[in-house]
Amino acid sequence: MDLNEIQKLESMVYANTFNRLPVAIKKGKGMYLYDVNDKRYLDMFAGIAVNSLGHCHPEVVKTIREQSKILIHTSNWFYTIPQLELAQLLVKITGLKRAFITNDGTGAVETAIKLARKTTGKREIIAMKNAFHGRTLGALSLTWGERYRKPFLPLVPEMKFVEYNDVDALERSITDKTAAVIVEPIQGESGVIIPDDNYLKEVRELTEEREVLLILDEIQTGFGRTGKMFAFQHSGIEPDILCLAKGLGGGFPIGATLFSCNDFEPGEHGGTFIGNPLACAVAKTVVRVIMEKKLVKNSERLGSYLLRELRERNLSVRGKGLMIGIDVSDGKRSVLDLIEKGILTIYSGNTVRVLPPLIIEKKHADQFLSAVEDIEL
Ligand SMILES: Cc1ncc(COP(=O)(O)O)c(C=O)c1O
Numbered sequence: 001m002d003l004n005e006i007q008k009l010e011s012m013v014y015a016n017t018f019n020r021l022p023v024a025i026k027k028g029k030g031m032y033l034y035d036v037n038d039k040r041y042l043d044m045f046a047g048i049a050v051n052s053l054g055h056c057h058p059e060v061v062k063t064i065r066e067q068s069k070i071l072i073h074t075s076n077w078f079y080t081i082p083q084l085e086l087a088q089l090l091v092k093i094t095g096l097k098r099a100f101i102t103n104d105g106t107g108a109v110e111t112a113i114k115l116a117r118k119t120t121g122k123r124e125i126i127a128m129k130n131a132f133h134g135r136t137l138g139a140l141s142l143t144w145g146e147r148y149r150k151p152f153l154p155l156v157p158e159m160k161f162v163e164y165n166d167v168d169a170l171e172r173s174i175t176d177k178t179a180a181v182i183v184e185p186i187q188g189e190s191g192v193i194i195p196d197d198n199y200l201k202e203v204r205e206l207t208e209e210r211e212v213l214l215i216l217d218e219i220q221t222g223f224g225r226t227g228k229m230f231a232f233q234h235s236g237i238e239p240d241i242l243c244l245a246k247g248l249g250g251g252f253p254i255g256a257t258l259f260s261c262n263d264f265e266p267g268e269h270g271g272t273f274i275g276n277p278l279a280c281a282v283a284k285t286v287v288r289v290i291m292e293k294k295l296v297k298n299s300e301r302l303g304s305y306l307l308r309e310l311r312e313r314n315l316s317v318r319g320k321g322l323m324i325g326i327d328v329s330d331g332k333r334s335v336l337d338l339i340e341k342g343i344l345t346i347y348s349g350n351t352v353r354v355l356p357p358l359i360i361e362k363k364h365a366d367q368f369l370s371a372v373e374d375i376e377l
Contacts, residue, residue, distance in 0.1 A: 002036060003023070003024050023041070031357060031361075039342070045346045045354070052290060059289050067277065075272055080277045080280075082281040090244070090258055096238070100269070100274075104254070106135055108219060109139035111269060115259055118268060122176075122177050124158045125158070125178075126182070127142040127182050128163070132184070132188065142182055174210045185232060189220075200232060213241060218232070218244055223286075225299065225321055226322075227299050242258040252286075256283075302356075302361070303324065326354065329377070331347030334352050334377050338372075340375075354368070
C-alpha cells in the first residue's frame with residue numbers, strides 16, 4: 001500500500017483526530033525509521049520523546065519475547081512480580097515513597113489529580129498557562145488552550161491557571177482551597193519553554209510554605225530527556241507527586257505516578273490494565289538500559305553539542321539535554337522540508353521540536369545539522 005492509498009482508506013474508517021504528516025512508517029531500527037517505500041529517515045523526535053532507546057532495541061525485544069511467554073495480563077485482583085519490581089525501581093530512582101502504574105501520561109495526571117484532592121480534602125488545583133497535561137477530562141481541565149478545551153466544556157471545576165515562570169503570580173493565586181500546584185519543569189507541547197533556573201526551587205519553597213502539594217509533570221522531561229534522569233534534579237528539589245510516562249516504556253504504553261503524600265484507600269483508584277506485567281517488564285528493561293548505557297550523560301553531551309552547533313548556525317534555539325526547540329518562520333513548512341531531507345521532527349506553532357532517542361551519536365547529530373543547513377528555516 002502506498003501513502004495515497006493509506007490516506008484514502010484511513011479517511012473512511014478512522015476517527016478524524018490526527019493532523020498527520022505525510023509519511024507512512026513501516027518499520028524502525030535504532031535511530032532510523034523506514035516508510036512504506038523503504039525510504040530511510042533519521043528519527044529526531046522519538047515518537048514525541050518516547051523511544052528513549054530508539055526503535056526495536058534488542059533488550060526491549062528480548063524482554064517482550066520472554067515476558068510474553070510467561071505472563072501478559074492478570075488484572076489487579078492478584079499480585080505480580082514485574083509490577084512490584086518496577087515500583088521498587090521507580091521509588092529508588094525518584095526518591096519518592098510509593099508508585100502507582102498507569103497506562104499512559106494522561107492516566108498519570110488523572111491519578112495525581114485524584115490523589116491531591118483525596119489526600120488534602122481540598123478541590124482547587126493550579127496549573128500554568130500554556131501547560132499540556134493530557135486529554136482525558138481531568139487532565140484536560142489542567143491543559144491550557146482553547147482548541148483543546150472549548151469543544152468539551154464544562155470541564156472539571158476548580159482548576160485555574162497562572163502565568164508560567166512567575167512565582168509572585170502563583171503566590172497570589174494560592175488560597176485556602178488549593179490542594180496542589182501542577183508544573184512541567186519545561187513546557188514541551190507549547191514549544192520547549194524553559195523557565196528561569198531558580199523557578200522550580202521557588203515554587204517548591206512556596207508550596208511547602210503554603211502547605212499545598214507540588215505535582216511535577218515529568219511525562220516529557222523524565223528518564224534522561226533533559227540531561228538528568230529527572231528534570232527536578234537540575235533544581236535540587238523533590239515534588240510531592242511526580243507524573244511519568246513516555247520515555248519510561250521506550251515505546252511500550254505505560255506511565256506512573258510517584259508520590260510521597262498520603263495514599264488512596266483500596267477501591268478509590270484502579271484500572272483493568274494498570275501495572276500489566278508485560279508493560280512493567282519492558283519498563284524495567286528500559287530504565288536498566290538507560291542506566292547501564294549511561295544514556296542520561298549522552299543526552300546531556302549530545303544535547304549540548306546540538307545546541308552549540310545550532311547556535312553557531314545563527315538559529316534561535318533553546319533546550320536542555322535532548323529537548324530542543326528551534327524558532328522558525330513556519331513550523332510545519334520546516335518539518336516538511338526536513339522530511340524531504342530524510343529527517344523526522346515535529347513542531348508546535350513556529351517551533352521545530354527536536355527530541356531524538358537518547359541513543360543518538362555524534363554522526364546522527366551531524367546528519368541532522370547538515371540537513372538543517374540545506375533548508376531555509
Ligand atoms: C507534559 C505532558 N503531560 C501529559 C501528557 C499526556 O501524555 P499522554 O499523551 O501519554 O496521555 C503529555 C503528552 O504529550 C505531556 O507532554
